[in-house]
Amino acid sequence: MANMMVIGVDIGGTHMRSALVDSEGQIILRRRTFSENSSGASRATERLIQECRALMDDAARLGGRVAAVGLGVAGKIDSENGRVMFSPHLPALNGHPLASELRDRLEIPVVMENDANAFGIGESWMGAGLGLDNWIGVTLGTGVGGCLFLGGRLWQGDQLGFVGEVGHMIVHPDGPRCACGQNGCLEAHASASALLEGVESAASRGILAAGPLFDFWRARKLTAERVFHCANQGNAVAQALFQRMGWALGLALANLFRVLGIRHAIIGGGVSSGWDQFIIPLEKSMSQYSCMLDIGVIDVRRSVLGDDAALLGSARLAVNVVN
Amino acid sequence: MANMMVIGVDIGGTHMRSALVDSEGQIILRRRTFSENSSGASRATERLIQECRALMDDAARLGGRVAAVGLGVAGKIDSENGRVMFSPHLPALNGHPLASELRDRLEIPVVMENDANAFGIGESWMGAGLGLDNWIGVTLGTGVGGCLFLGGRLWQGDQLGFVGEVGHMIVHPDGPRCACGQNGCLEAHASASALLEGVESAASRGILAAGPLFDFWRARKLTAERVFHCANQGNAVAQALFQRMGWALGLALANLFRVLGIRHAIIGGGVSSGWDQFIIPLEKSMSQYSCMLDIGVIDVRRSVLGDDAALLGSARLAVNVVN
Numbered sequence: 316m317a318n319m320m321v322i323g324v325d326i327g328g329t330h331m332r333s334a335l336v337d338s339e340g341q342i343i344l345r346r347r348t349f350s351e352n353s354s355g356a357s358r359a360t361e362r363l364i365q366e367c368r369a370l371m372d373d374a375a376r377l378g379g380r381v382a383a384v385g386l387g388v389a390g391k392i393d394s395e396n397g398r399v400m401f402s403p404h405l406p407a408l409n410g411h412p413l414a415s416e417l418r419d420r421l422e423i424p425v426v427m428e429n430d431a432n433a434f435g436i437g438e439s440w441m442g443a444g445l446g447l448d449n450w451i452g453v454t455l456g457t458g459v460g461g462c463l464f465l466g467g468r469l470w471q472g473d474q475l476g477f478v479g480e481v482g483h484m485i486v487h488p489d490g491p492r493c494a495c496g497q498n499g500c501l502e503a504h505a506s507a508s509a510l511l512e513g514v515e516s517a518a519s520r521g522i523l524a525a526g527p528l529f530d531f532w533r534a535r536k537l538t539a540e541r542v543f544h545c546a547n548q549g550n551a552v553a554q555a556l557f558q559r560m561g562w563a564l565g566l567a568l569a570n571l572f573r574v575l576g577i578r579h580a581i582i583g584g585g586v587s588s589g590w591d592q593f594i595i596p597l598e599k600s601m602s603q604y605s606c607m608l609d610i611g612v613i614d615v616r617r618s619v620l621g622d623d624a625a626l627l628g629s630a631r632l633a634v635n636v637v638n
Numbered sequence: 639m640a641n642m643m644v645i646g647v648d649i650g651g652t653h654m655r656s657a658l659v660d661s662e663g664q665i666i667l668r669r670r671t672f673s674e675n676s677s678g679a680s681r682a683t684e685r686l687i688q689e690c691r692a693l694m695d696d697a698a699r700l701g702g703r704v705a706a707v708g709l710g711v712a713g714k715i716d717s718e719n720g721r722v723m724f725s726p727h728l729p730a731l732n733g734h735p736l737a738s739e740l741r742d743r744l745e746i747p748v749v750m751e752n753d754a755n756a757f758g759i760g761e762s763w764m765g766a767g768l769g770l771d772n773w774i775g776v777t778l779g780t781g782v783g784g785c786l787f788l789g790g791r792l793w794q795g796d797q798l799g800f801v802g803e804v805g806h807m808i809v810h811p812d813g814p815r816c817a818c819g820q821n822g823c824l825e826a827h828a829s830a831s832a833l834l835e836g837v838e839s840a841a842s843r844g845i846l847a848a849g850p851l852f853d854f855w856r857a858r859k860l861t862a863e864r865v866f867h868c869a870n871q872g873n874a875v876a877q878a879l880f881q882r883m884g885w886a887l888g889l890a891l892a893n894l895f896r897v898l899g900i901r902h903a904i905i906g907g908g909v910s911s912g913w914d915q916f917i918i919p920l921e922k923s924m925s926q927y928s929c930m931l932d933i934g935v936i937d938v939r940r941s942v943l944g945d946d947a948a949l950l951g952s953a954r955l956a957v958n959v960v961n
Contacts, residue, residue, distance in 0.1 A: 449796055472899020473772055475932060480896040483929040485889060487811055495929040566808055573803040574894060576795020606806040606818040609798060
């Protein structure tokens, strides 16, 4: 019998990353392309089908067979009906029955989850969540996503299409404007967008001194990673932005630990590469807001799987469908 | 065989309320006395034993038998060892093995829970939580307590001694000082203490106009209930304090609904009698902070059992021990 394999796909606002994965979570082969988000749902779906067919061919060449596909997609997902309800960073897919269309075309089972939930499933399967029953997952990227594991399982709440939305918790009602329209969301303090807007704001207030950060800003070549490097090199504006990130994360997690009565969190996503700049402010913030908590037992961990967390989580969902 | 009955006790900072309850939740007889909190743990324990013995005698007279006692106590409770870990409003009991001492003296099983958890168990048994799987409980009293029901059961988290601490969620980091030492807790916006301190602050700023509220304040006879009556009579300071309460509750619940992916909350405690003054500001606040939520399905209910919720919840815990 052919070796059972699955495909995991992580569809972000810019890139679509996919991989051929075995049932033990070993990544056999990776692909990466653009999401084709701006050209409409049918173009994005075609690109996704191409990627899956290429991986299915690869599987066959390796003597294997793809049994199912798992998709991790940013936004409100109706997993049951395989439909993207609303995706702020992938507007072309809004309302699109992506998973069910893919299933019809590829003739294999396809499951879809929110990308932050997929991140959590990945970390729980073979990352920082291994062996933890109760924990909060936070993904720091263009926006801030989240997930909740309770009693060893991904918590789905009342199946309302939103859950684990840590990014839109308000940490300061008079805080910076968020892309969602609210003021003071965690996302407006702790995302890549928050870093870039923070530099923009510093520049407009005339407090961005000459140097690499100023140069990147003037050349419109700012990225979260560059803000991080400038913070490491001692730039005060960049460091203050990471301190704000750590403060906001500490407050949000302290609030949630108090209500959930738990003590573990896992932080991932691309911007978690700025860990060394925000972890000390985060710990300081949590100590400041420690009422009812036992700070000594709090355990905030960094993602182990990094960029592969959502990819592997999606693959795991596919494995579950087959088993 | 004698009719099985239990005793439920709700021990607050000032009063100790107890009742003889049958296994169906019918209250047969009530007692109420002072908590004797200021005179030390042994005096408070003796008073509790007196109350229980009186109810046991009553049960015998009625042809029944008390099978167990359930205690609801404000603070951090170590249910497993029957010990009060830390109680801000009952400092005499800090560290005291209240439940285990009571068990030894009365020679029947005694269980103890945090009073907000007892409130939740009561509402879930025969109140506003009947039939609800997932909901947040909030008790508005001298302080603000809370509990969490997930999957139809009281959520206990990692058994760290704190859970459901909604009152110490920070809703505004620059907000008013809380008794716990933090700034901007929900409790500092939405408790009886917050109402009284709000009037105090208005008086010190010279914006408390002549009238009943001013008179109560000057005579040092302010209570949360009087602030509520003055709000009903149109006093602007009192109304603003209930608006602040509703705003803070709306923000805190919106943040929790987003993360938990659920849609039900039940509000109880003595200060929930101010419902008519804070519910509209609460709904307005939740609409303002509705990112990712479907406001149309949100359901914030008022406690059905009122003052009896924690008493009945404690009784239910006692029934569970016997069955």
